[in-house]
Amino acid sequence: MSKVKVAINGYGTIGKRVADAVSLQDDMEVLGVTKTRPNFEARLANDRNYPLYGISKESVKSFEEEDLKTEGLSDSLLEAADIVVDCTPGKIGAKNKEALYIPKKLKAIYQGGEKASVGDTSFIAQVNYISSLGKDHIRVVSCNTTGLSRTLGALSSNFTIGNTRAFLVRRSADPRDSSKGPINAIIPDPLNVPSHHGPDVKTILPELNVITSAVKVPTTLMHLHSLMIELKDGTSGEDIKSLLEKTRRVKVLHSKEGFRSTAELIEYARDLGRSRYDLYENMIWEDSIIVKDSEAYLFQGIAQESIVVPENIDAIRAALELETDAEKSMDKTDKALSI
Amino acid sequence: MSKVKVAINGYGTIGKRVADAVSLQDDMEVLGVTKTRPNFEARLANDRNYPLYGISKESVKSFEEEDLKTEGLSDSLLEAADIVVDCTPGKIGAKNKEALYIPKKLKAIYQGGEKASVGDTSFIAQVNYISSLGKDHIRVVSCNTTGLSRTLGALSSNFTIGNTRAFLVRRSADPRDSSKGPINAIIPDPLNVPSHHGPDVKTILPELNVITSAVKVPTTLMHLHSLMIELKDGTSGEDIKSLLEKTRRVKVLHSKEGFRSTAELIEYARDLGRSRYDLYENMIWEDSIIVKDSEAYLFQGIAQESIVVPENIDAIRAALELETDAEKSMDKTDKALSI
Known part of the structure; x- marks a missing residue:
């Protein structure tokens, strides 16, 4: 060929x-x-x-x-x-x-x-x-829409989900951007909520109602998403964990193995020998996957350069x-x- | 006396x-x-x-x-x-x-x-x-509970509100803490969502259902809260703005005056001649106060040392x-x- x-x-x-x-x-x-x-x-x-x-x-x-x-x-x-x-x-x-x-x-x-x-x-x-x-x-x-769509796509095709709220803590600059800031501030970006990320997810998953807001913070490594997903059926945290563990391009990580922030995720990519310490997967903290009062919660890290x-x-x-x-x-x- | x-x-x-x-x-x-x-x-x-x-x-x-x-x-x-x-x-x-x-x-x-x-x-x-x-x-x-309780107390005593979701982006260290990190990471903290802040708000406002999650980021100046508040009546963004503008110990700030991040809020405190650049008030970005599909959104900055x-x-x-x-x-x- x-x-x-x-x-x-x-x-x-x-x-x-x-x-x-x-x-x-x-x-x-x-x-x-x-x-x-x-x-x-x-x-x-x-x-x-x-x-x-x-x-x-x-x-x-x-x-x-x-x-x-x-x-x-x-x-x-x-x-x-x-x-x-x-x-x-x-x-x-x-x-x-x-x-x-x-x-x-x-x-x-x-x-x-x-x-x-x-x-x-x-x-x-x-x-x-x-x-x-x-x-x-x-x-x-985009990287953020990719990260949201993979996780929400898996959940919505296996469970019945309602409104989803996502809060995005964005890295302010890529590692190469030596002149960008902030050094010491949290920037609501966009200042008008909801942000454009929710509507962008609809270009992939038009049936979902996803509402997003976002800030930028002084770090270069990864974005972090906090997801809050209303569940319309009896889905448990264990159901979600086992689905995400089977989902392609998603990794579920355990804090007992030392994954406590975006820093350890990148160290892991370096140890794996990944080119440029790239992470192509949604990196989801297993400890954060919780269902409470019919609402699912989780944190995921998204490597903006490579996902x-x-x-x-x-x-x-x-x-x-x-x-x-x-x-x-x-x-x-x-x-x-x-x- | x-x-x-x-x-x-x-x-x-x-x-x-x-x-x-x-x-x-x-x-x-x-x-x-x-x-x-x-x-x-x-x-x-x-x-x-x-x-x-x-x-x-x-x-x-x-x-x-x-x-x-x-x-x-x-x-x-x-x-x-x-x-x-x-x-x-x-x-x-x-x-x-x-x-x-x-x-x-x-x-x-x-x-x-x-x-x-x-x-x-x-x-x-x-x-x-x-x-x-x-x-x-x-x-x-605490500072975070104070910030949440002032805003939610004002809203709940004037409007009929439902579930409230709050995401807290916390400064990782105070300005004096020269040995604390992170320098370059986003830390889910606590990793188990929801965080303790929601239950703590209930010690002040027991009738409210407030769900919180939080991360720590590399900044010293202030915390930032993103609030998502379900509205049970026809409250508009203008209603909320005018209530908060009248609320004690709350300041509503306009981006057109240059308030775009926590950095400008602190610069403003310095210009006011505030001792130690302290801000005793909830600092709410006016641009962020929006009602969409019966849910209110806003961003507020909380000065952890002084509020x-x-x-x-x-x-x-x-x-x-x-x-x-x-x-x-x-x-x-x-x-x-x-x-």
Whole structure:
């Protein structure tokens, strides 16, 4: 079987992870990656033998000035690709769709920083792989929406749930963002509650009523979600635990093994030998899974840089119909990423 | 009128604030403060002319060795006092009650780090001043319970409310705690949800059903609460705003004036010239007060070091029946503290 040719437009926090994940699959390959500036990531692309393209003549020139190997303008990359994964900063994907991908009749995967309308569908492999088959424009949802949708998707397809309230404690900056704050503050963000995350979950699970609010805090490692889920049947905490323990891309962790904060989750990822200490799974504290007065509670940690990586891989397979069985696609992805 | 003589047992984060607040009232005075070690706060007591007592012979000796003026053992202070405000670390107040205050037939005010059972009543001036009149042992509730009780007390006495869910994002350390963490993690605390804060609110507002969960984050300035309150009547966001704007010890702040995080709230306290940048009020973001689908939402900031200070002053007046009108006591307290 020949491998499908994947272009990565934007080789940054998400793009470099998607490129590595693509290169680990047996049915796809990295045709090339694009970059605007000749920073350390551009050099990493050279080191990993990902053909490097500039998004403008200035970009290409800046690569050459820094002795970076470049294949020239990204236009030729997009011409030759079977599909593009757009990993550009939020809102630029929508511009690229109109200016580049539609004119070139190129299928595209977008990230969660884009509005839902950029995609023909929003995507979580466990929920709607089949209905996404063959779509030209697929939006992988944000890290927070991914984390919420996996857990709530599992619960809602096994139990009868009512209103869900979620509170999101967001990392304020990624590890690389040395100039972002705050150092010492809690920021309601958005200040207007409810936040946009609840409506975004509805792009994946339209039947659910999910209400979210969020703050940003001085940490870089992970987001943390507190979920409060009304139960309409007699579901117990044990029922929820055993379901989540069986759920793909979800890990249930026990405090007696030393998992007491986001810090130990990341230490665990480092010990596992995960590339860049990435965690592709919802990390749920077992101790926090409790049912009281017909309402379920739990805390989950969400690694903002990496949780969407397996979804991007499955979205490529769905768009190109490389695999029509959702479970088989996820099996391949998870095996390649050691999930 | 002669002033009542107040002993402060434990001159630390809360004790030094209560001492200053007592000294600003016209119906009470600081008879003396106790301390275990000769640190900078012991010297501050000397500087402010608060008679300094040691809790043991070793304490007294250590003060003398550091050239601190001391009146000797705290036992003589307690013998001479009309009332004691116990500001010792959590759980020590209960021991002091049995070992010191009951034997000496001394009325006592305790802090929220003690179990509710230490007091004949738990206390929030706006809610239960009258029913606390003449009580021998009064427990001022914790900063978080104070913040929740003020807001929920106002809402529940003016509107018909149902279940309330609150998520608490707690500062991990006080500004003085240079050795506490985390630097870079979000800690579910307690890991078992719901947290103890909800039941603690019931010591003040027994008819309410309040469910809380909490995390700790790397900041020192303030706690932040996200409140979700089911409404049983047609209350609007405007109704809630105008009620809270009229509510004592609550400030409603507007983001258009630049209040976007806990950082600006503290900057505001500094600009007001507040001692130690203390904020005695619930600080509520006006933008966050929203009613959607019969549920009210809001964010409030709670200054953990100072919010209980006015409650301690009113609790002294209630215990000694210095003032039988709750509003008049709070008027005196608030005027003296420039609230």
